[in-house]
Amino acid sequence: MKVVTHSQRPDLLTEFEHMESDAFPEFMLHDPIWNGCWPQILTEFSDFQLYLLDPDTDQLAGVFNTVPFVWDGSVEDLPDSEHEVLTRSLRHRREGREPTALCGIQVAVATSHQGRGLASTALTEGRRLCKEHGLSHLIAPIRPTLKSRYPTVPFERYIDWARSDGTPFDPWIRTQVLEGAARLGVCREPMRFEGSVSDWESWTGLAFPESGGYVIGGALDLLQVDLTEDRGRLAELNVWYGFRIDPEEGA
Ligand SMILES: CC(C)(COP(=O)(O)OP(=O)(O)OC[C@H]1O[C@@H](n2cnc3c(N)ncnc32)[C@H](O)[C@@H]1OP(=O)(O)O)[C@@H](O)C(=O)NCCC(=O)NCCS
Incomplete structure (x- = not known):
């Protein structure tokens, strides 16, 4: 997979926006906090927006959006929710603080390329980006892919569901675990x-x-x-x- 950043290929933005609206339910596209922060994130953190390109066609196969911020490595200092991730990263940027961590805010793989391990590639690329920028952690508030099929099951129970081989039931959580990520806890606040x-x-x-x-x-x-x-x-x-x-x- 060929990987480029938004700063290298700003022309991919329209393709990215189509992929994003295909990947997420409509209500998420009307989130005022995300929509309010996003233009600035794209400008300020263009080196941290990764595009995964199909090497055969040069078409967009996946995206991994991330933001850098200051995190002291403790559970107490984790943002309350992804909304706070967005506002914290921009605040730290304004204050001129040196970031210590990279936080994933969105991953999406084109329907045509799902199930081929691109989510793992995105995490590998995120870790590479951390090394490139001297950041000591890659963290993310995970939105479990298949939880939407079980909306009445309590979240804390669902995230502990396992398959018969002992690996996590949810594919996106499974990818995190198989790649070696550690669970840091459920977000203190939900996304509203x-x-x-x-x-x-x-x-x-x-x-x-x-x-x-x-x-x-x-x-x-x-x-x-x-x-x-x-x-x-x-x-x-x-x-x-x-x-x-x-x-x-x-x-
Ligand atoms: C979540 C997502 C990024 C996974 O990407 P991917 O490249 O297809 O994932 P992988 O190929 O690494 O697959 C990992 C596992 O998940 C499974 N999987 C992937 N997408 C799946 C889906 N929609 N339904 C069921 N299983 C799925 C794969 O079969 C694989 O299972 P395995 O561990 O048994 O081999 C992708 O499905 C996607 O873009 N979803 C929509 C956006 C989203 O929910 N993003 C995450 C929150 S920000």
């Missing part, structure tokens, strides 16, 4: 997605005729609809995994 009832109706293609909990496609938990307030709220937990980077290994 909120909108009016008509927003959620257009994002999901469903109708919500009464208040209550609904299963919606792609969400890790139930959407809670409140007709009196005209609000739909979804809270999704993620789980932290991380690698300590050995500057000598594979150098």
Whole structure:
């Protein structure tokens, strides 16, 4: 796989945006915190946005978006959620602080290239990026790929599900573990997605005729609809995994 950064190939942005909207459920594309931070992240951290290209076609096969920030290596100093990752990285940049860790904020593999180990390649490239920039950890708040098929199962139980061979049930968690990442804990705060009832109706293609909990496609938990307030709220937990980077290994 050929790997380039956004600073090297800014022309891949449109292809990237198509891949992103194919990979994630619609409601995630309307996240005001992500959308508010993203243009600045792309500009400030363009060397940390990785594009994986199919060497035969030069087409985009996968992306790994990351941000550098200061982390002291303790569980207590982990950001509360991915939203805090975004705001913390930009704040540390503004304050001119020297980053110590790289945090994955998004990975996506084109449907045509899924199941070929590109997620592992992305993690390998993330570790390489850490070495290149003198960062001592690669961490990420993981959004388990298949949790959306089990929205009523408590998150803490789901992440401990295992296959008969003892490896994690969830493929994205499995990739972390097989690559050697350690679990650092469940995020203290969920990612919160909120909108009016008509927003959620257009994002999901469903109708919500009464208040209550609904299963919606792609969400890790139930959407809670409140007709009196005209609000739909979804809270999704993620789980932290991380690698300590050995500057000598594979150098
Ligand atoms: C999660 C994702 C990045 C995995 O990428 P990938 O390159 O296909 O993963 P790999 O080829 O390394 O596969 C790892 C394992 O997951 C399995 N797998 C991958 N995608 C899967 C899917 N959608 N459903 C079920 N299993 C899947 C593979 O079969 C493999 O299983 P194995 O350990 O038994 O061999 C990719 O599915 C994707 O882009 N999903 C949409 C975006 C997303 O959810 N990103 C993660 C949160 S930011």
